[in-house]
Amino acid sequence: MQSLEFLRAWRERARRWQDELPAPEPLPTAAEAEAALTRGEPLIQLVDPPIAPDRFAALLADLASLYAESRPEARPLAEGLAAAAPGDRRSLAETLLNGGDSASWAARYGVEEDMLLALGGLALQPVMARFARALERVAPLHLWRQTRCPVCGTAADLCRIDPDNIRHLHCPQCDTQWEHHRLTCAVCGTDDVRKVSILTLEGMEPWRVEVCDQCGGYIKTLDQRHGGHLAMPRVDLYLEDARTLQLDLLAEQEGYRRGGRAQ
Ligand SMILES: [Zn+2]
Numbered sequence: 145m146q147s148l149e150f151l152r153a154w155r156e157r158a159r160r161w162q163d164e165l166p167a168p169e170p171l172p173t174a175a176e177a178e179a180a181l182t183r184g185e186p187l188i189q190l191v192d193p194p195i196a197p198d199r200f201a202a203l204l205a206d207l208a209s210l211y212a213e214s215r216p217e218a219r220p221l222a223e224g225l226a227a228a229a230p231g232d233r234r235s236l237a238e239t240l241l242n243g244g245d246s247a248s249w250a251a252r253y254g255v256e257e258d259m260l261l262a263l264g265g266l267a268l269q270p271v272m273a274r275f276a277r278a279l280e281r282v283a284p285l286h287l288w289r290q291t292r293c294p295v296c297g298t299a300a301d302l303c304r305i306d307p308d309n310i311r312h313l314h315c316p317q318c319d320t321q322w323e324h325h326r327l328t329c330a331v332c333g334t335d336d337v338r339k340v341s342i343l344t345l346e347g348m349e350p351w352r353v354e355v356c357d358q359c360g361g362y363i364k365t366l367d368q369r370h371g372g373h374l375a376m377p378r379v380d381l382y383l384e385d386a387r388t389l390q391l392d393l394l395a396e397q398e399g400y401r402r403g404g405r406a407q
């Protein structure tokens with residue numbers, strides 16, 4: 145649904161929002177964070193991300209107006225949010241944050257519910273990224289080797305092998321990266337190397353897809369060992385994800401699913 149151009153503009157704006165948002169408090173101590181990670185619990189179980197509904201509503205309104213620049217069908221939402229009373233905006237924000245009746249809000253603003261939910265998810269990214277960057281500073285994330293995010297618990301969406309041959313997984317929700325074993329499936333974690341193989345597509349290198357016959361899942365992987373402009377540590381993986389959709393199509397044609405087979 146999102147064009148690369150829109151995503152690029154949104155990522156830039158999301159970074160600005162991220163800088164303005166408050167840090168979670170109180171932050172756990174390094175010892176508390178270490179104990180949680182050692183128990184296999186993501187840090188979100190120790191402290192909640194600070195999300196003020198009014199701030200989230202402002203973020204959503206900003207995002208909707210940006211989206212409406214290239215998507216006329218989003219205009220009613222952008223205009224509706226710009227004109228809405230603060231109380232209404234807050235109620236919508238609370239509904240999206242807490243999982244309420246989003247269908248009736250979508251109908252009220254004359255947009256598809258899917259669009260409203262997708263924008264709600266995107267608006268959460270800077271909030272969660274702010275949360276994660278604060279926790280990263282106190283928590284020894286190198287202790288974590290699971291396939292879900294050590295900060296928020298979301299399943300990894302992408303993988304990166306850095307120039308030193310260390311594999312990092314990426315969280316789509318909070319943009320955290322953490323180290324993970326090579327030669328395991330990044331979806332189900334199996335270390336049976338016979339189950340994992342690689343698909344490539346001409347013109348898409350240094351990206352490729354790792355697929356797993358144990359769980360039926362796939363994950364796109366950026367191999368940074370050969371240098372080039374994609375070899376920097378903080379390459380924007382959200383944009384790269386959108387730019388490499390052909391690899392998703394390839395994996396799906398071969399019968400693999402992002403996140404693995406439905407249980
Ligand atoms: Zn996360």
Ligand SMILES: [Zn+2]
Nearest residue numbers: 329332356359
């Ligand atoms: Zn697997």
